[in-house]
Amino acid sequence: MELEKPKMHPSQQDVDLIDILWRQDIDLGARREVFDYWHRQKEHELQRLREQEEEKRRLLHQEQEDALLAELQLDEETGEFVPRLATDGQRPQSATAQSHLTQNVSFTESGDAMSFDECMQLLAETFPLVEAAATTTGCLDTTVAPTPHSSHLMMASEPVALPQPSLPPGPLLSRRTSPDLEQAWMELLSLPELQQCLNMQLENTLEQTGGYLHTTDTPEAHEANYSFYPLPVLASNTDVGSSELINAFDERFTNVAPHDHLSEMTLKAPDQNTHYSKDAFSDVFYPDIINTKVTGVPLPCVEENGVNLLAEIPNESEFTAMELHDLSPGDVFDRGIKIELIPECPDSDSGVSVETSPQSSSPDKSTYGDGCFGGNSDSDMDEMDMNPESADSDYYEMFSLSFQPDGLQPPLAELPQQNDKKPQHGKTEPDEEAGYNQSPFTKDKKTRRSEKRLSRDEQRAKTLQIPFTVDMIINLPVDDFNEMMSKHQLNEAQLALVRDIRRRGKNKVAAQNCRKRKMENIVELEYDLDSLKEEKERLQKEKSENSSSVRQMKLQLNTLYLEVFSLLRDEKGKPYSPSEYSLQQTTDGTVFLVPRVKNTLKKTGN
């Protein structure tokens, strides 16, 4: 920032400058003290003091750990450290140490709490803002001054342990014996739920501050975006420590947040409560409609010590997925669509409802193709996902589009410089392409690509502030569609866009159906081809058999002819010569003995 240069004697002008800049940056969530050099210097000293205290504390702790290790014995079978048998009766450690030992060995909540205490301390040192917020809200008491008591309290309120895979008993023990601050910090950062909570809070802040926070450009901000997606599973591991930390964030952001955005908070809060204030973590693994829709909404970090910031917001549990579609008479229609969609939504590419023939789209898409468009949230999230830089505004805009009643969207900053009339024949808009090229995520690329295309019309609709959802535009029957259009005053560009969206959407479905039909025809023709080949082979075999049979019969007939001929005798009792006579049969079946000689003579005579 510009205020990094310390001024030993700031004049009134400097103070004014600081004040102005502070006012500019207050939206970033930064407190005024951040820009006060003296204050920061003082804080720096305090921080150094705290670090020294922390170092001492860690040394003491390590001594205790070493002593405990001396009492531990590695179990050959389980690989765990178990207390040595008190054969000699010597108990060098106090009861407190013994309790530590059992904590470590059995990997109990307190052990986690200790680890988290360190992490929280790290956070407090690294994030003066958090600490400042904590001092005002009291939320981070345990962070600022962690004590075993507070730790126990934390864990008592939240029995969920840390993610086990990253903290097996053995490594945990060894890690605890090495008080490497940096490593601890890395471990803290690697906690998925912490990342998630950070992400959540950053997103939350972005919304509440209108997306200004991205200018801080902290690594955490990027990380927040990148790790935003694997939420559903991670959310199940919501940890007390992180949620407490986030509560601190939350408090702070709430203090900073303009009240204008309270409506958005109220909109999102019920979802959060719906899913994470309950113990139904199975919902995460078996997402239902709402879950899927809300995946993009920052979720966890709910109640901690019974203090749920969001719980104070009016809780309307039914104000969830349906609210996304309350903007038109197509409610029932949308609901019908949404019911089908969800589980495979992330894979959905078309998002266009195949209402005419649910099975008609390609086999693996026809079922879920209906849904995601209905929700919009999935594609929204993907837009955020694919474009980290614009994610904030996109997220905000999309939700404002989805939630705002008809015609009440706040005017967007950048608006229609885009020509919607000409769809550019399949060419991708540069901004979208840029967004995709920058996408560093590991999500299924095929899904992302299709969702990019899906979001194209959504993007346009968003840009032109179309007060309908894309799926409504596409899937409503003509009458309902016309009625819906008549209820809103749309300008020419909006009308054209809506018509294009409807045409494209329907044509997309038609193309899918057409291709499916084509594929089915191909398959059917291949089947027919196989059948015909088989019949051809069969007929050829029959023909050869018949030929063979004919040859056999000819042989038999010849044999019979000779036999009959040999039995014929002339008036002298002599047999006829086959070279001079032949047997011929007339049409009525009468057999004559015809002399060949005559024929030959006739022929020669001619």
Next chain:
DNA sequence: ACGTTGTGTCATCAA
């Protein structure tokens, strides 16, 4: 680099 595949989109025709 090139071919294949999947998908979206446009143009066009027919119902």
Next chain:
DNA sequence: ACTTGATGACACAAC
């Protein structure tokens, strides 16, 4: 006249 479905053709991205 307008809407919609079907389909060929094209562009593009991913593989």
